[in-house]
Amino acid sequence: MRIFDPHIHMTSRTTDDYEAMYAAGVRALVEPSFWLGQPRTSPSSFLDYFDSLLGWEPFRAAQYGIAHHCTLALNPKEAGDPRCVPVLDELPRYLVKDRVVAVGEIGYDSMTPAEDTALAAQLQLAADHGLPALVHTPHRDKLAGLRRTLDVVRESALPPDHVLVDHLNETTVKEAKDSGCWLGFSVYPETKMDEGRMVAILREYGPERVLVNSAADWGRSDPLKTRKVADTMLGDGFTEDEVDRVLWRNPVAFYGISGRLDLAPAGTAATHEGNSILRGGE
Amino acid sequence: MTHPHAAPDTAASGASLARTPPEELHARLGTHLDAAASAWLDRSLDEAAAHPGAHGPISVWELRLAEAGRRCGPVHADAARVLILHAARADTTALTRVYRQGTADERRAVLHALAHLVPGPEALPLVEDALRTNDTRLVAAAVGPYAARHLATHLWRHAVLKCLFTGVSVAGVTDLARRARGDAELARMLRDYAAERTAAGRPVPDDLHRVLALTESAPTPPPADAPHGKES
Numbered sequence: 001m002r003i004f005d006p007h008i009h010m011t012s013r014t015t016d017d018y019e020a021m022y023a024a025g026v027r028a029l030v031e032p033s034f035w036l037g038q039p040r041t042s043p044s045s046f047l048d049y050f051d052s053l054l055g056w057e058p059f060r061a062a063q064y065g066i067a068h069h070c071t072l073a074l075n076p077k078e079a080g081d082p083r084c085v086p087v088l089d090e091l092p093r094y095l096v097k098d099r100v101v102a103v104g105e106i107g108y109d110s111m112t113p114a115e116d117t118a119l120a121a122q123l124q125l126a127a128d129h130g131l132p133a134l135v136h137t138p139h140r141d142k143l144a145g146l147r148r149t150l151d152v153v154r155e156s157a158l159p160p161d162h163v164l165v166d167h168l169n170e171t172t173v174k175e176a177k178d179s180g181c182w183l184g185f186s187v188y189p190e191t192k193m194d195e196g197r198m199v200a201i202l203r204e205y206g207p208e209r210v211l212v213n214s215a216a217d218w219g220r221s222d223p224l225k226t227r228k229v230a231d232t233m234l235g236d237g238f239t240e241d242e243v244d245r246v247l248w249r250n251p252v253a254f255y256g257i258s259g260r261l262d263l264a265p266a267g268t269a270a271t272h273e274g275n276s277i278l279r280g281g282e
Numbered sequence: 283m284t285h286p287h288a289a290p291d292t293a294a295s296g297a298s299l300a301r302t303p304p305e306e307l308h309a310r311l312g313t314h315l316d317a318a319a320s321a322w323l324d325r326s327l328d329e330a331a332a333h334p335g336a337h338g339p340i341s342v343w344e345l346r347l348a349e350a351g352r353r354c355g356p357v358h359a360d361a362a363r364v365l366i367l368h369a370a371r372a373d374t375t376a377l378t379r380v381y382r383q384g385t386a387d388e389r390r391a392v393l394h395a396l397a398h399l400v401p402g403p404e405a406l407p408l409v410e411d412a413l414r415t416n417d418t419r420l421v422a423a424a425v426g427p428y429a430a431r432h433l434a435t436h437l438w439r440h441a442v443l444k445c446l447f448t449g450v451s452v453a454g455v456t457d458l459a460r461r462a463r464g465d466a467e468l469a470r471m472l473r474d475y476a477a478e479r480t481a482a483g484r485p486v487p488d489d490l491h492r493v494l495a496l497t498e499s500a501p502t503p504p505p506a507d508a509p510h511g512k513e514s
Contacts, residue, residue: 055386059417092338097385098351098359260352 001025002244003226006251007032007134007166007184007213010057010068011049017216017223018064024227028067028263030255031057032105032134035077037218043087046074050094058099067263069255071104071134079118080110088121095129099262101255102126104134105166108145111138116152123156123163132162132257134184137172139191146172150179164211164254169193173201177209182254186215187225195225195232202233207246211254299360299394300426300456304368311361315354322353323362330369343370344380351387363391367399374404381408390419396428403432413441422450430457439468442493443475452489462496469497 003025010018010031021029031053033046040046053070061068072094078084094100103126108115119135126133135153138145146165153163165176166184169192176183185201186192193201198212214225222228230243255261299307308327312320330343340348347366351359372380377399381392393412396405405428412424425441433441438461445452452458462468472494476486 051385055389056415056417059386059419089339093340093383096340096345096348098349098387099385262351262356264356 001227001230001240001247002027003230003247004251005029005213005223005226006164006211006255007186007215008223009034009215009217010061011052012218013216013223015060015064018061018066021223022064022066024224025230026066026223026226028069028251028261029061030069030071030101030134030251032071032102033073034075034105034217039081040078040084042083043090046084046087047090054094054097054099069099069101069261071102072100073103073106073122073134074118075105076107076109076115076118076136076138079106080112080114085114085118088118091122091125092129095125095131098260100131101258101260102132102134102164103129104164105136106133107136107149108138109136111141111145111148119149119152120156123153123158126162127157130258132164132254133158135163135165135181137165137167139167142169143171143175146175150175150181153179153181162257166213167192167215170197170201173205177205182209182211182250184211184213186213187222187229188215189220189222189225195229198229199232199236199238202238202246203236207238207242207250209250209254210246211250212246299364300397300428304365304398307361308365311354311358311365314358319354319358323365326350326353326362326366327369330366331371333370340383344383347380347388347391348385350391356387359387360391360394363388364395364398367391367395372399374400377405378408381411386417386420390423393420393423393428394426397426397431400428406432409433410437413437413444416448418448418450421445421448422454425450425455427456430455430461435465439465439471442468443471446472446475446487446490446493449487452493458493459496459499462493463499465497469494472497 005026008029008031010029033049033053050072053072058068072091074084074087095103103122106119106122108119123133135149137149149165153160160180164182164184167186168176168183173183185198187195187198192215202210212226212229214221214223216223226247230247233243234240252261311323315323326346329346333341333343336342343366347363350362350366354362367377370376372395377392377395381389384392389412392408396408409424409429412420415421421444425445429438429441442452442455445455472490476490479486
């Protein structure tokens with residue numbers, strides 16, 4: 001089984017996770033830029049983070065046989081912080097880089113005017129750079145947040161089939177599907193979706209344009225949730241081809257819009273015993 | 283590249299990129315790229331030579347440098363980037379900017395290009411930055427001919443030791459034999475490292491014995507382009 005996790009924050013995870021993910025079938029992933037769990041104090045903090053997503057993290061992933069890509073953006077939680085907003089001026093020089101496969105995560109957190117501005121500006125940046133957009137939907141007041149998100153997408157230069165709306169659930173899936181956007185679901189141990197509910201949604205709405213991710217980060221989360229959904233799908237009678245569609249071909253199709261997917265792990269020549277990470281504890 | 287089918291970021295191909303004259307590199311690369319990639323590269327080199335303006339906050343040739351991986355494929359991206367840097371006649375200021383704003387792949391290309399573009403030691407901070415990382419692709423690219431020519435003795439010894447620590451083959455360390463010859467301090471560092479490995483019940487890397495043997499040769503007078511800077 002081959003798995004593409006389309007949303008996972010590997011910067012927050014250990015090499016044990018990479019090892020377990022590879023063993024579970026994960027061969028490719030996308031790491032969206034997000035916040036750090038505490039506020040950044042300047043654009044420089046974003047730049048170091050972006051550099052890591054374009055340098056160190058792909059190297060780490062490659063050592064475990066996993067192809068790493070990223071999406072870059074000013075995230076929703078910090079879009080209203082005037083200390084962080086100037087990073088928007090730095091994004092154009094980053095959005096041209098190889099392995100940047102979308103603008104994201106963008107979207108709403110508290111649905112403020114500042115978030116409106118950042119979302120619209122970054123949808124335009126995506127259109128300008130030939131990139132799709134990964135749009136986070138808010139955790140509070142979710143359905144209203146989805147509707148406002150879809151309104152902004154409709155007013156943007158980006159067609160809906162270049163937009164992935166993420167963190168969907170039973171209350172938002174129908175309107176998201178009707179919009180023509182790609183549909184992302186984050187499967188978590190306690191919040192967001194779980195495996196059984198995910199499979200029920202797949203039964204009701206079908207696998208078309210559906211992406212399933214672990215969204216694992218520094219909080220309570222599980223980088224193997226993609227595999228657990230695949231196993232639950234098979235247990236529920238979905239075919240291996242349908243599992244492959246949801247967990248590999250759909251993310252490849254969506255992020256492939258960028259023309260920048262490279263599914264061979266970067267720098268595989270370094271993937272040998274004795275490299276810096278495998279020997280880091282010695 | 284001398285070994286077009288080899289993995290793109292081995293030390294051997296990196297040293298080759300740093301040593302091969304750009305005209306020869308271009309001719310070789312031309313035989314491996316498909317028509318679209320080849321046309322893209324030729325256009326990019328013309329643009330780089332002409333410096334025709336900007337793409338938003340960066341110049342057009344820096345945009346071409348950024349997108350070389352997806353245009354030429356990852357195997358040929360390093361060579362394409364070295365050629366673009368050369369065509370742009372990038373000086374230390376430009377190389378430093380490109381390195382600092384670059385992905386790991388772009389940084390590696392800058393390191394390979396140093397020997398072609400910077401005659402003096404002024405770009406050493408980039409080599410030192412790469413040697414501070416734990417990315418073996420950058421470490422391997424940092425120990426090419428530019429470091430052989432300019433890196434001060436203390437930092438050069440640590441670079442060799444870092445290769446042993448991180449599993450970067452010392453075969454990619456340019457001028458290893460010349461610089462190691464008769465270096466008693468490097469020999470001491472190697473013996474101490476071997477003792478540490480042995481005390482921990484871990485194997486001593488074969489490369490360590492190889493470098494140790496090189497240090498035991500008699501020293502020779504330094505060549506005209508001896509390393510700059512003092513030991514620190």
